Amino acid sequence: MSEVSxxxxxxxxxxxxxxxxxxxxxxxxxAPLIANERPIWISGVGWHDKLPALAALSPLDVLxxxxxxxxxxxxxxxxxxxxxxxxxxxxxxIVAGLATGLVVQGIxxxxxxxxxxxxxxxWVAAWRARPRFVHELSIAATLIGxxxxxxxxxxxxxxxxxxxxxxxxxLLAGGALALHGNAGRVIATTPxxxxxxxxxxxxxxxxxxxxxxxxxxxxxxxxxxxxxxxAESLLARRPISTSGMRDMAQGLAASSLDVSQQKVLxxxxxxxxxxxxxxxxxxxxxxxxxxxxxxxxxxVAFVEGSWRGSLTPSDLQEALGAVSSAPxxxxxxxxxxxxxxxxxxxxxxxxxxxxxxxxAVRIAVAIGPRSLxxxxxxxxxxxxxxxxxxxxxxxxxxxxxxxxxxxxxxxxALMGWRGGSIDLLGMRVIEVFKSxxxxxxxxxxxxxxxxxxxxxxxxxxxxxxxxxxKYVRAEFLRIRELDYxxxxxxAGVGEFSxxxxxxxxxxxxxxxxxxxxxxxxxxIFESTLSYLGLGPSGVASWGALxxxxxDSSHRVYWWLAIPPGVAIFLTVYALHxxxxxxxxxxxxxxxx
Amino acid sequence: xRAYILxxxxxxxxxxxxxxxxxxxxxxxxxxxxxxxxxxxxxSGLVSSTASAAARREYLNERYGxxxxxxxxxxxxxxxxxxxxxxxxxxVVGVGGPDLGRSMQNDRPVVTILAExxxxxxxxxxxxxxxxxxxxxxxxxxxxxxxxxxxxxxSSAAWLLLWSVPIVWAGAMVLHLLAGQSAVFAxxxxxxxxxxxxxxGGIRSSDAGEWASxxxxxDAGGRWRRGLALDTLWHVCLxxxxxxxxxxxxxxxxxxxxxxxxxxxxxxxxxxxxxxxxGAVARRHVLRPSLVAIITLLASxxxxxIAGSVIVESVFDLPGMGRLxxxxxxxxxxxxxxxxxxxxxxxxxxAMLIADVLYARLDPRVELR
Numbered sequence: 001m002s003e004v005s006x007x008x009x010x011x012x013x014x015x016x017x018x019x020x021x022x023x024x025x026x027x028x029x030x031a032p033l034i035a036n037e038r039p040i041w042i043s044g045v046g047w048h049d050k051l052p053a054l055a056a057l058s059p060l061d062v063l064x065x066x067x068x069x070x071x072x073x074x075x076x077x078x079x080x081x082x083x084x085x086x087x088x089x090x091x092x093x094i095v096a097g098l099a100t101g102l103v104v105q106g107i108x109x110x111x112x113x114x115x116x117x118x119x120x121x122x123w124v125a126a127w128r129a130r131p132r133f134v135h136e137l138s139i140a141a142t143l144i145g146x147x148x149x150x151x152x153x154x155x156x157x158x159x160x161x162x163x164x165x166x167x168x169x170x171l172l173a174g175g176a177l178a179l180h181g182n183a184g185r186v187i188a189t190t191p192x193x194x195x196x197x198x199x200x201x202x203x204x205x206x207x208x209x210x211x212x213x214x215x216x217x218x219x220x221x222x223x224x225x226x227x228x229x230x231a232e233s234l235l236a237r238r239p240i241s242t243s244g245m246r247d248m249a250q251g252l253a254a255s256s257l258d259v260s261q262q263k264v265l266x267x268x269x270x271x272x273x274x275x276x277x278x279x280x281x282x283x284x285x286x287x288x289x290x291x292x293x294x295x296x297x298x299x300v301a302f303v304e305g306s307w308r309g310s311l312t313p314s315d316l317q318e319a320l321g322a323v324s325s326a327p328x329x330x331x332x333x334x335x336x337x338x339x340x341x342x343x344x345x346x347x348x349x350x351x352x353x354x355x356x357x358x359x360a361v362r363i364a365v366a367i368g369p370r371s372l373x374x375x376x377x378x379x380x381x382x383x384x385x386x387x388x389x390x391x392x393x394x395x396x397x398x399x400x401x402x403x404x405x406x407x408x409x410x411x412x413a414l415m416g417w418r419g420g421s422i423d424l425l426g427m428r429v430i431e432v433f434k435s436x437x438x439x440x441x442x443x444x445x446x447x448x449x450x451x452x453x454x455x456x457x458x459x460x461x462x463x464x465x466x467x468x469x470k471y472v473r474a475e476f477l478r479i480r481e482l483d484y485x486x487x488x489x490x491a492g493v494g495e496f497s498x499x500x501x502x503x504x505x506x507x508x509x510x511x512x513x514x515x516x517x518x519x520x521x522x523x524i525f526e527s528t529l530s531y532l533g534l535g536p537s538g539v540a541s542w543g544a545l546x547x548x549x550x551d552s553s554h555r556v557y558w559w560l561a562i563p564p565g566v567a568i569f570l571t572v573y574a575l576h577x578x579x580x581x582x583x584x585x586x587x588x589x590x591x592x
Numbered sequence: 593x594r595a596y597i598l599x600x601x602x603x604x605x606x607x608x609x610x611x612x613x614x615x616x617x618x619x620x621x622x623x624x625x626x627x628x629x630x631x632x633x634x635x636s637g638l639v640s641s642t643a644s645a646a647a648r649r650e651y652l653n654e655r656y657g658x659x660x661x662x663x664x665x666x667x668x669x670x671x672x673x674x675x676x677x678x679x680x681x682x683x684v685v686g687v688g689g690p691d692l693g694r695s696m697q698n699d700r701p702v703v704t705i706l707a708e709x710x711x712x713x714x715x716x717x718x719x720x721x722x723x724x725x726x727x728x729x730x731x732x733x734x735x736x737x738x739x740x741x742x743x744x745x746x747s748s749a750a751w752l753l754l755w756s757v758p759i760v761w762a763g764a765m766v767l768h769l770l771a772g773q774s775a776v777f778a779x780x781x782x783x784x785x786x787x788x789x790x791x792x793g794g795i796r797s798s799d800a801g802e803w804a805s806x807x808x809x810x811d812a813g814g815r816w817r818r819g820l821a822l823d824t825l826w827h828v829c830l831x832x833x834x835x836x837x838x839x840x841x842x843x844x845x846x847x848x849x850x851x852x853x854x855x856x857x858x859x860x861x862x863x864x865x866x867x868x869x870x871g872a873v874a875r876r877h878v879l880r881p882s883l884v885a886i887i888t889l890l891a892s893x894x895x896x897x898i899a900g901s902v903i904v905e906s907v908f909d910l911p912g913m914g915r916l917x918x919x920x921x922x923x924x925x926x927x928x929x930x931x932x933x934x935x936x937x938x939x940x941x942x943a944m945l946i947a948d949v950l951y952a953r954l955d956p957r958v959e960l961r
Contacts, residue, residue: 431603432610440902443918443921444615444618444921445618528903531903561765565758568758569756569757569761
């Protein structure tokens with residue numbers, strides 16, 4: 001009967017599921033390397049280095065990354081110690097993948113430069129000057145991930161079982177990464193470059209400041225700790241105190257400036273604070289504007305500065321001329337900027353609604369950096385958030401289930417083993433937890449605790465441990481009556497030893513099978529809580545993206561909904577498939 | 593049987609008390625304290641003058657005893673809820689209905705607020721349950737009777753896929769594709785362009801008051817009107833689908849395995865051997881016994897379903913109990929949240945009890961202890 005009745009899980013789907021999970025885990029593991037390069041928010045002021053990815057890495061990050069890589073290599077080696085030839089072959093794949101990435105990068109650079117008709121000497125200089133290291137690292141990390149996924153697929157096809165070890169090990173490593181709070185610190189944030197260029201351009205460019213600048217500042221940064229002291233100082237002709245400047249430094253991260261501008265302003269502030277005397281806002285703005293790094297593309301400032309009102313067709317012609325001869329645009333940017341004019345003029349040449357600042361925004365958007373999956377309402381990069389979200393999803397899911405097992409298994413074992421009043425009391429407690437619908441308890445508990453990843457893990461474990469305890473208890477009640485336990489007792493084995501060495505292994509099978517489903521459930525819970533606004537704050541997660549996809553008037557932004565939705569769906573589906581498979585393999589009784 | 597039910601009912605009392613105590617303690621641990629945002633001393637306090645905030649705080653402290661220890665506060669709340677009223681010179685004063693207090697937020701009796709919200713949630717869930725039964729049981733039974741067949745494989749894969757879709761996402765996509773006038777498929781229904789296939793939120797159309805009629809038909813001017821019945825159905829269609837699909841997956845899987853188990857039993861072999869037609873064997877000897885497990889599962893899943901409507905109600909903006917929970921949490925409205933939790937917990941415990949009793953009634957082999 002069992003042969004016919006079990007719905008056979010297809011081998012292909014198992015392989016694909018394991019592959020997807022290891023890809024997600026790799027993304028979570030290497031998230032700082034893959035996604036930190038541009039969209040990173042650096043906490044701390046006065047960083048003055050030129051490698052954003054490495055600047056954002058804490059020593060702990062480096063340790064964990066190295067540790068994660070070592071762990072994966074160790075797992076691979078463990079799986080192959082009996083087959084040295086295969087190990088060598090796969091190590092070759094990894095090295096070849098890395099080497100290919102480097103070679104491709106090396107070839108692509110000159111080819112791209114040729115396409116832009118640059119002097120070869122120029123790209124050599126560019127190669128040396130720019131922080132390319134970051135690219136190599138991210139490419140290497142991606143390639144390692146893809147190679148690992150391919151190897152998992154290959155090994156699963158070869159009917160070895162170590163892929164499960166790789167998947168579980170990777171999941172645990174990802175969880176450990178998330179636990180130390182890194183997910184809370186590194187936020188995939190790119191403030192809109194266009195906005196900051198346009199809004200801050202006149203302020204940074206104009207040599208003299210006045211009340212008008214103050215208004216512009218407040219308009220640019222409504223309610224920001226950054227703009228208010230500046231504006232107050234400008235209006236009242238009063239220097240800003242040192243503590244006021246510290247406030248401003250704190251407000252920097254929430255400002256609309258992009259990362260490089262934030263860093264420059266941060267260092268300016270730190271410099272003035274270091275000098276130890278209050279400074280007027282003019283002083284700060286002048287020093288800020290003097291930095292080479294801050295200057296926006298001349299064309300945007302030009303457009304913004306030249307036409308304050310609506311544009312006439314002749315204005316547009318003039319601006320077009322300025323753009324096509326702008327010195328600080330590269331060819332691709334020039335094409336994009338000219339295209340903006342084309343679309344504006346082609347549509348309705350006498351359109352009175354087109355204003356100079358509108359045009360400047362459009363140009364800034366056209367020549368600004370592109371994002372693979374678009375940006376969210378705060379201008380943050382969706383692709384980067386997806387990668388950081390993988391870390392959150394796997395971390396929260398795995399750790400919540402692990403914590404629930406840590407609590408539930410001993411409690412259930414104690415109840416099933418001792419029985420009597422302990423069992424009765426435990427069952428009452430479990431019943432209390434079970435009588436409140438799970439989602440309701442989760443929402444109430446999540447609304448009380450601080451919005452952080454750790455408390456989310458605790459809350460989910462709070463909701464999930466009774467189920468684990470119940471499973472273990474039922475198994476213990478069954479196993480307690482079995483002959484081999486009686487035999488062990490008759491042979492004089494100690495009680496503790498009977499419980500831990502003889503009963504627990506037999507009781508764990510259904511729990512482990514259910515853990516796979518529970519991780520999937522936890523990922524869905526996480527997205528639900530984030531949707532309801534109860535998720536961890538300041539952490540990039542799939543659920544948080546999904547929450548942004550629907551606004552209060554029920555408008556749906558599909559590009560925010562589809563990537564996280566598909567990712568959650570695939571991850572949960574993969575976990576369900578693996579859970580079904582584990583159910584068949586580990587515990588034939590459960591297969592039904 | 594009667595003794596069993598009585599015993600379970602008595603045991604349910606400490607369970608329900610424990611559950612409300614759990615929520616009570618959790619709420620007391622809120623950073624702003626109970627009703628923090630209402631008292632105006634939270635971070636986002638919108639109370640303009642400090643004098644009025646202080647007055648309001650004092651009033652709430654006096655009204656709800658917020659400054660006494662948590663357990664004392666809980667005792668106050670519990671004394672109001674219990675049908676037996678204590679107090680007065682003689683101890684027991686009399687018997688009364690449960691008093692859930694007044695909502696801190698808008699000073700209305702919690703019972704009244706619940707009475708407004710419960711029908712929406714209950715209707716939504718009953719409809720969802722109906723959909724679940726109508727789709728899941730035939731699908732699962734068919735798959736189980738021909739285990740390994742094409743329908744089995746197809747439906748297993750499809751239900752597993754559906755099970756993995758997060759409700760929030762399903763809701764978002766359905767809204768995007770079908771609901772409102774700016775939806776992707778708007779205007780597919782009916783001739784006029786840009787007409788909504790499904791409405792965006794709420795449970796009635798805003799102009800429903802003008803129609804007055806319950807059933808569809810023509811009004812006085814000869815224009816065709818949907819009527820309240822059809823209008824409500826039109827509004828809850830998408831929410832019900834979103835609420836139902838995950839449970840369809842679970843129930844279909846359960847039905848399938850119950851059917852497979854039943855098909856392997858000895859009495860089925862006997863029935864086949866004595867020459868009964870395959871249809872009769874399936875109907876009488878396989879499906880009927882497997883219904884026991886299915887009905888049990890259905891009854892016990894009711895409580896979870898109602899909690900699940902939190903998401904659906906907030907995605908589709910329906911004024912049900914799920915939304916009420918979120919509103920109460922956001923305002924720190926203790927009385928309202930506790931009342932809702934109490935109701936949901938009682939419903940859940942009741943559903944589990946009904947499941948157990950049904951199980952025993954339908955299957956004489958089960959003996960209740």
